[in-house]
Amino acid sequence: MSGKIPSRLQKLRDRLLGLGGATEGATPRPEGTPPEDATRTLGTPGDRIGPYRLLHKLGQGGMGVVFAARDERLGRTLAIKTIAPGADERMARRFWREARVAASVNHPHICQLYEVGEHEGGLFIAMELLEGEPLSERLRRGPLPLPETMELTLQSLSALQALHARGLVHRDLKPSNVFLTPHGAKVLDFGLARETERLDTLTESAELGSELTQSGMIVGTPRYMAPEQVRGGTVDARTDLFALGAIVFEMLAGRPAFGGNTVVEVLYATLHEQPPALTGSGAVAAVDRVIRKALAKNPADRPASAEAMAGELRAIPFGGSSDTATPVRALTRLVVLPFRALRPDPDTDFLSFSLADAVSTSLAGLRSLVVRSSAAAARIASEPQPDLKRVAAEADVDLVLLGTLLRSGEQVRVSAQLVEAPSGTLVASHTVQAAVGDVFHLQDELARKIVDSLALPLTGRAAARGEAPASPRAYEFFLRANELARQYDQLKVARDLYLRSVEEDPGFAPAWARLGRCHRVIGKYFEESAANRKRAEGAFKRALELNPDLSIAHKFYAHLEAESGRAPEAMVRLLRQAQRDRNDPELFAGLVHACRYSGLLEASLAAHEEARRLDPRLLTSVGFTLLLKGEFERLLREDVDEASDFEPKAVALVRAGRREEAKAVFERMGAVHMPAAYRATANAARAALFDEPAAARAALKEGFAAIDDPEWHYTVGTLLARVGDPERAVDMIEKAVDGGYLVAPALAKDPVLDPLRGLARFEALRARAESRREAALAAFRQAGGESLLGTAG
DSSP, X not given: OOSSOOHXXXXXXXXXXXXXXXXXXXXXXXXXXXXXXOOOOSOOTTOEETTEEEXXXXXXXXXXXXXXXXXXXXXXXXXXXXXXXXXXXXXXXXXXXXXXXXXXXXXXXXXXXXXXXXXXXXXXXXXXXXXSEEHHHHHTTOOOOHHHHHHHHHHHHHHHHHHXXXXXXXXXXXXXXXXXXXXXXXXXXXXXXXXXXXXXXXXXXXXXXXXXXXXXXXXXXGGGOOHHHHHTOOXXXXXXXXXXXXXXXXXXXXXXXXXXXXXXXXXXXXXXXXXXXXXXXXXXXXXXXXXXXXXXXXXXXXXXXXXXXXXXXXXXXXXXXXXXXXXXXXXEEEEEOOOEEXXXXXXXXXXXXXXXXXXXXXXXXXXXXXXXXXXXXXXXOOSXXXXXXXXXXXXXXXXXXXXXXXXXXXXXXXXXXXXXXXXXXXXXXXXXXXXTTOHHHHHHHHHHHHHHXXXXXXXXXXXXXXXXXXXXXXXHHXXXXXXXXXXXXXXXXXXXXXXHHHHHOTTOHHHHHHHHHHHHHHHHHTSOHHHHHHHHHHHHHHHHHHOTTOHHHHHHHHHHHHHTTOHHHHHHHHHHHHHHOTTOHHXXXXXXXXXXXXXXHHHHHHHHHHHHHHOTTOOOSHHHHHHHHTOHHHHHHSOOOTTTOHHHHHHHXXXXXXXXXXXXXXXXXXXXXXXXXXXHHHHHHHHHHTTOHHHHHHHHHHTTTSOOOHHHHHHHHHHHHHTTOHHHHHHHXXXXXXXXXXXXXXXXXXXXXXXXXXXXXXXXXXHHHHHHHHHHXXXXXXXXXXXXXTSOO
């Protein structure tokens, strides 16, 4: 977030705090503290209110006092909530509203109301006296175990379902309004509840802010407000599900879902940031997926109802020993920004990106940490002094490592600062130094000091064969190649540097893995397809022989296998690797690709969601998956990589009637460097989408057989079907299916392929695709894909 507060949030903050011209750092009253003028009481202990004798005061809030009382007619103890004479009109309205709502819903997990009335000019509600404590008090002692959290969540959802069934929305669900009794949870305080059809004006939001201020509940409420509440938009039952999602996260993690030291910071986080992923057992990951769905910024992406959310939670298998013995933890999220060179030096300038990338790679093996990719770091590190609020929002991180490089003679010194984001609080500062020719020492020492500073467990960082270079010169070649390999036009230079690295150190597994990627991409887009594919295969196998758990080798190799017709094998290997390392988002990004090629579109989408659970800014190939599923509206909501997903984005825009935006996608692509064959496909897609069949055919002819990838063959086949060339369309789709692209669901339903249906060849290849997809589905289930991704495939 930039230093300037958006005016909309400033105004809402002022409403919520009742500050008018107050300063940014103003501190709201603690929750439950009444305003200074709300100290009058309706009665004192020993007095009678109607048939009720007041026993003792239970508490005092913004609207009055709560007493324990005795109903002497029925011989029972209950609670009396009072509002003193002279209360203002708004407070009285809220009091009556709470009474009406509570009286209209009878449910075992909603506090029962007995009577509402007036006494000596004041108002009172007689209600069930609850034994126990608010959830907010319980959370002060730390997080709750998973089984207890799930029980309370399901009870709260049951209460919400009853409330929503009456057309009501709570609007102020938070831990202090969930009471824990010996018999389960009770949802309280319906003073802000409204009928659904009335909740769609900014005036309502302003009224909400004013009421919250006067009732002294400002601290708790903003942390559980859904984005539509913050913006003053339409509010419905899904707004309550957002609040409950935030509560469930807090119960498990022991910290709020959306952090911040001021109301504005909390509201900004609600609008733009995601809470960290929860880790522990497989059940924890499954629960976290449900939480993430409830916390979706767009209400359309949340569960449709409280009942639906409860169903998703009940479908998760609980009860194993790991579910109770393994602690739940919110993963620490870190980004390593490129280091800043204090003085230009051609011999060490490459370290700015490459050393940061190496540190990221080293830390990524820690299962207690999620490290953002170096590509993501490079995208947000354009300023010499980065704005930590913007970095925190764009990268969704808790910690940022930034530093400087300085060469002095034959030594390189790195000064690094580990800071909290967005506050900028310094966690640790480290300086490491090494000879110019021993860069690995810099990376290794810096990574070790970071781990020590954070007191992170070293799970997953046992010394691995082939992970550390035996030769400093091999490591320098490796780092120089990493910087160049990000650009298509430098791939061959990077390949040669990787070759020099493995010549210097034949046992350095990461260099073999990245060399394999270079061979694959060069062969796919530029030259010697078969020969380079063979070289890539050899390099990947060598990397995995040296280090069978090397994550980047598995990820890179999966792409080659999928393009070679072996997507199910790649999928199975990635599933097994992900079960060993559940916190590596790149493994799940690889599964998006492998599952799609295997024809398992639901699993591909689930893998994307798991990758985004771990890293909300990670770009995957989900655009193609959503295109095949025909989910165009969701595709447009997703953050996709236009450089590789240009066709899905453009198709979705055209389907939505947004043709000018689709044209803009292709115009942006024109400024991106890409291989000639890839650009020919982009030109063909543009011509086909904008009804220029002659131009589309010419562009397809130019790059017709240039890329040996079954997904590309399928794309070309759909384009040929669009421009009225069914015979060649079937040729290319048959090549795709026989090459291992098993998207039988799209072959059956994609309307673009309607001109091909009824052709004998097309129907035969559709049957072949379905048969092979069924085999892939069996392999997916046998490899534990259902439990890992929470889908049947």
